[in-house]
Amino acid sequence: RRVAELHSKPQKKTEKKSKVPTHFDLSELPETELLFYKEPYKREFTADVLWKEGDYVVLDRTAFYPEGGGQPSDDGVLKSNGDKFEVLDVQKSGDVVLHKIDSENGVRTGEKVKGEINWEKRSAYMRHHTATHILLGALRSLLGDHVWQHGVQKGEESSRLDVSHHKRISEEKIQEIEKLANKIVFQDRKVNSLWMDRNEAEKKYGHSLYQGGVVPGRKIRIVDIEDWNAQACSGTHCTHNGEVGLIKIINRERIQDGVERLVFASGLPVLESLQEQEQRIKKSAETLRTSPDEIDKAVQKLFDQWKSAKKEVDNLRSRVADLKAEKLEKNSESFNNIQILAEKFEDGDSDELIQIGEILTNNNKNMVVILASGKTSANIIAMAGEKALEEGINCGEIASEAAKSIEGGGGGKPELGQGGGGNVEKLEEAIKMGVKICKKQASGDNNG
Ligand SMILES: [Zn+2]
Structure with missing residues (x-):
């Protein structure tokens, strides 16, 4: 669970697709007692089965949190008479909580x-949910009260908080926000969750209560981090x-x-991420034969060296191209008013061929060059100087026709044509074809 992985990988989809089937008649059932509000740390509980249909079960009380408020539902198991059933999904329908289990013939009305909550997952959600409130408090305190929660999604490994803000949050500001949020954490403030009359709550806290969205009902649940941030929220939190x-x-x-999206992690996974990051830095420092403290300088130095080495390579390449061009010029053949130079190289990519072609056609405006190279696949280029163009040379056509011999394709403009193909054996043939087309063009046989 490295930070870099958290960075790049798309957020795990935590929102479950399944919803309660609509044909269920739950109107006769009493309101389910929600144990996760009264006793947020309850991991196990016993309950009576009041209703079941297919793989859906309703209990008189439950500690399973049903999906809502950006928090996915709990999972865990239901045990009955020595049998164990996985709880796959928990949804709320009105005041009734429905548990979807992995069997249609499991429990009986x-x-x-006995219910057991997957506590590792739930406690991660509780931490992340509480962290969301702390972060939002820090954002509002440092950026201003216009910052409003726009969306939120809790995950097990990381969560995200989308907030409204008119500009990008700078790297420095992010660090300040992190520091302030962690300061609040270290003060170990109390998190009070209580049900309040809506009017009373609005009077006490103002409309910033609805940072997480307006919640329905006359009575609303307030989550109040002591002297820091209060929100109407139905999720589970640490106390x-x-x-x-x-x-x-x-x-x-x-x-x-x-709208800015912040992805954050909390608790031990953060430490684990930092430890892994530390290991990566140490390893990189070793490779660079430096200390982790000096790694940024070492990387900069290496980058500068690489840049100047690359420049050197480019210089040498163009010098080599010059020398090759100089040597090649003698091999050209006069035809009518143009000079044709056709040559095959063992290696070199099309960029290199073009570089040589440029030198030759600049030095001699009457020049038409047809250059080819290839080991596993064949490249062919054709270039013409200014005066050769006036004689009717079209390099795009030369390349296109020549490339047919190497079972490929090509094309381009009158001054530069390029082609490629898979049959390296036939390169010589392709060059001959190119020369033939070129001569045809120079004789005015082409295009009438
Ligand atoms: Zn909350």
Whole structure:
């Protein structure tokens, strides 16, 4: 779970597709008692099965959190008479919580079951949910009260928080936000979650309560981090924010005009990421024969050296091209008012061929060059000087016709044509074809 991986990989889809089937008649069922609000750390519970249909089960009470408020549903198991059933999905329908289990013939109405929550997953959600509130508080405190939560998605490894802000958040600002958020974490403030009358809550906290969106109902659930941030929220949270552990923003991007997305992680995974990153830096430092503290300087030095070496290589290449061109010039053949030079090289890519062609056609404006090279696949280029062009030379056509011999294709403009093909054996033939077309053009036989 390296930071870099978290950076690049798309967020794990946590939103489940399945929703409660619409034909269920749940109207006779009482409101499910929600244990995760009263006892947020409850991992196990017993309950009575009130209703079942297919693989859906309704209990009188549950500690399974149903999907909502950007928090995916809990998973875990239901145990009954020594049998164990996976809880695959939990959804709320009105005041009733439905559990989808992995069997249609599992539990029976009227029996007692024991529920066990997948605590590793849930506690990650609790930490991330609490971290979202802390971060939002830090963002509003440092960027201004116009910052509003635009969207949120909690994950097990990382979560994201989209906020409205008129400009990009700078790297320096991100660090300030991280520092402030972590300062709040280290103060281990109390997180109070309570149900309040809507009017009363609005009077006490103002409309910034609805940073996470307006919630329905006359009674709303308020999550209040002591003297820091209060929001109407239906998710599960830690009761003390020290449990969140280190908060680290691992990525930020502009997802639409006026909306910044922050991807963050919290707790032990952050430490693990930092440890892995440290290892990578140490390894790179070893390769560069320097210390991790000096690695940025070493990388800069290496980059500068590479740049000047590349410049040197380019210089040498053009010098080699000069020398080759000089040597080749003698091999050209006069035909009517043009000079034709056809040559095959063992290696060299088309860029190199063009470089040589440029020198030759600049030195001699009457020159037409047809150059080819290839080991595993064949390249062919044709270039013409200014005066050769006036004689009717069309290099695009030369390249296109020549490339047919090497079972390929080509084309281009009158002054530069390029082609390629798979049959290297036939390169000589292709060159001969190119020369033939060139002579035809120079004789005025082409295009009437
Ligand atoms: Zn929340």
